[in-house]
Amino acid sequence: MTGKLYGIGLGPGDPELMTLKAHRLITGARVIAYPAPDSGESFARSIAAAAIPADAIEIPMIVPMRTERFPAQEVYATAAKQIAAHLHDGTDVLVLCEGDPFFYGSFMYLFARLSEAFGVEIVPGVSSLAGCTAAMQRPLVARNDVLTVLPGPLPDGDLEARVAASEAVAIMKVGRHLSRLRALVERMGLLDRARYIERASLPNQRSMTLADAPDKAPYFSMILINKGTDPWLAQTP
């Protein structure tokens, strides 16, 4: 019997936004893998830290942090081999994932390498999108609104066409693109409909109008735009 690979969604950052299932599996884990920067602590590990057994084997996947977090394929290839060895021995392996494993997550790089040979179970998590709308304290989409989720690194032309075509827009991975994105939203006349949120659900969470956003944004930041049926302002729709 080989072990099972688990992709565990941890939610946006507050350890209490882990699911009961994620918590149960982590407290019983024997082998845990997680992405980590080349210096400093792993964000995924920090969310789960209080639940990780002291004697669990840990496999940090050190992904170099450059201007973008490009997928460092050699890192995942090496980790996949280490993980496969444990799975072959019949031990389950948990991969800790920020947010939800299949929502723009790096878990896909391990999934692609291991899901043909081993059983995989995904434990979905609270996404960064849900964390940011909660922080914003406004509904993002309602009724028959269309929602478009856009990665911030896309070129202006792509972004503009898609923002124009949707009632609600979430721009992910804002980071170093913030100034360019704010200028784009302003050109489109939507600055008063746009919010900026960073570090949703963490103690240093911030939520403000995009106009008031700082010049520098952390990687975990998002822009939310709503120009649809206006649930933000609706009293008794």
Add this chain to the structure above:
Amino acid sequence: MTGKLYGIGLGPGDPELMTLKAHRLITGARVIAYPAPDSGESFARSIAAAAIPADAIEIPMIVPMRTERFPAQEVYATAAKQIAAHLHDGTDVLVLCEGDPFFYGSFMYLFARLSEAFGVEIVPGVSSLAGCTAAMQRPLVARNDVLTVLPGPLPDGDLEARVAASEAVAIMKVGRHLSRLRALVERMGLLDRARYIERASLPNQRSMTLADAPDKAPYFSMILINKGTDPWLAQTP
């Protein structure tokens, strides 16, 4: 001191996909409100049932189930008054929400009526979208993919233009629109890239190609289409 209104995301259906925070708040609740059909049990209440204190005051909001769940404003107006009375008395009130409260949720109708007068806290939950991608066992979006979330009741023309413009698409609220939606996806030549998922995370969950989908779909069903950078098939991207 007035009480606080909580919008509590419960996740897609499996009670273990509740967050630790939702569970903690529910086990300590004194007043709980939730949507319920005019006959049969409340899905939201059923997710949380094991955690609800026996002596909690319950406010079921009976929303008539017709072909669509149209927003029955008089129901929410009445519930808002009942809830406001408890909040005025200084008692917190928890509103149980399937999935995530601000992701196409009916919680917005209470939020619109009560958020000006009372403090509100949103506890984000695992969305139906995250539940369905986990059930599908495939990443939905990766890297710089654009994701479009479309309500199934939209007219064909609207849907077609938006499906054409995205790498990844989630069609929500499939229900009685399934046959029309399947015909549309087939006309667009995307039937082999589309999956159908119903009752994600519940014991009777089903996930299959859209071509194999049944003729009748429950309200809690979704179509997921991926035609982008192909993380579904990627080996070592």
